[in-house]
Amino acid sequence: MSRADALPLVADFMSRDLVTLTPQMEINRAMTILLERKISGAPVLDSDSFLVGVLTKRDCLKAALDASYYRDWGGRVDAYMSHPVMTIEASMDIIRATNLFIEKPYRRFPVMEGGKLVGQLSRTDALRALAGQWG
Numbered sequence: 001m002s003r004a005d006a007l008p009l010v011a012d013f014m015s016r017d018l019v020t021l022t023p024q025m026e027i028n029r030a031m032t033i034l035l036e037r038k039i040s041g042a043p044v045l046d047s048d049s050f051l052v053g054v055l056t057k058r059d060c061l062k063a064a065l066d067a068s069y070y071r072d073w074g075g076r077v078d079a080y081m082s083h084p085v086m087t088i089e090a091s092m093d094i095i096r097a098t099n100l101f102i103e104k105p106y107r108r109f110p111v112m113e114g115g116k117l118v119g120q121l122s123r124t125d126a127l128r129a130l131a132g133q134w135g
Contacts, residue, residue, distance in 0.1 A: 007093035013129040014090065014111045014119035020045050021055055023078035027063045030055055030077050043110050043117055044081050051110055051117045053081035087112045088121065098126040 019042045021030050034042060034057060041056035059080045067073035086106065088097055090113040100109065101123050111119040 007095055008129060009090065010088055010092045010094060010097050010111055010121050011090035011113075011119070013094060013125045014121045015125065016119045018043060018117070018120055020117075021077050021081075022046070023052055023076065023081070025077045027060070027075045027077055027080055028073070031060045031063065034060065040107060043085075043120065044077055044083075045117065049116065051085060051087065051112070053078070053083035054085050054108075054110065055081045056107075085110055089113065090118055094126060094129045097121055098130060101126055 019033060019037050019039060021033070021042050021044045023044055023046060030042075034040070034055070041054055041059075043051055044053040044055055046052045055077055059082055063073075063075060063080050066075075086104065086109065088100065088109045088111055090111050097109070100106075108120050108122045110117055111121055
């Protein structure tokens with residue numbers, strides 16, 4: 001089967017322009033970034049650019065709850081981020097990736113290539129890819 005006949009790949013539909021956070025970043029700053037950029041989450045990269053977690057709005061709710069109920073506002077991203085992170089490869093076909101969205105509760109998957117973060121695939125990206133097959 002030639003590349004033209006092959007299934008589309010995650011790399012063909014993933015977002016490459018990512019907002020990233022660091023583990024040491026103040027949680028308040030990270031929440032502001034998510035809200036200002038109108039995104040539901042962002043990968044967390046260490047100083048060597050390795051993926052160490054993902055911070056989502058759901059994770060931020062814990063920090064907000066701590067602030068309002070427990071009067072304990074602040075902290076770092078690494079105290080609230082989700083880890084370990086389930087990732088997918090850029091070379092995975094889009095059908096297999098879409099099945100992962102059905103099987104798993106995640107709204108996005110960090111996309112890796114050669115051990116490095118190269119993008120992110122969201123449910124919307126996968127749906128757009130499949131809808132394009134019939135359009």
